[in-house]
Amino acid sequence: MAESDDSREQRLDAVIAKYYLAVERGEAPDQAVFLAEHAEFAEQLKEFFAAISRLDEAVGPVNLEQTTTRVLNLATSLLNCGAGVRYFGDYEILEIIGMGGMGVVYKARQS
Secondary structure, rough: OOOOOOHHHHHHHHHHHHHHHHHOOOOOOOOOHHHOOHHHHHHHOOOOHHHHHHHHHHOOOOOOOHHHHHHHHHHHHHHHHHOOOOOOOOOOEEEEEEOOOOEEEEEEEEE
């Protein structure tokens, strides 16, 4: 029985997810070894690694923790120095209490 395209694509997605999980743990696999371990997806993985390389060359490696910290520090500095919005409707913005991929969370007081 022939394998469906969806099944093969799901297995490839799982292999790429395995690579990303190792990278997040600071254990980025050697690409040659990873290709050998997953030879059935060698062509797709070569394209994947080439795309990562092009992205790194264009923007450099991305460190999400450092980027998040920089953005939070900048937002806090702007708030503390009086720049930007101190009031939003009938709310006074007091401080930034967190941030994530979807925005910044503020502590505010309703007047």
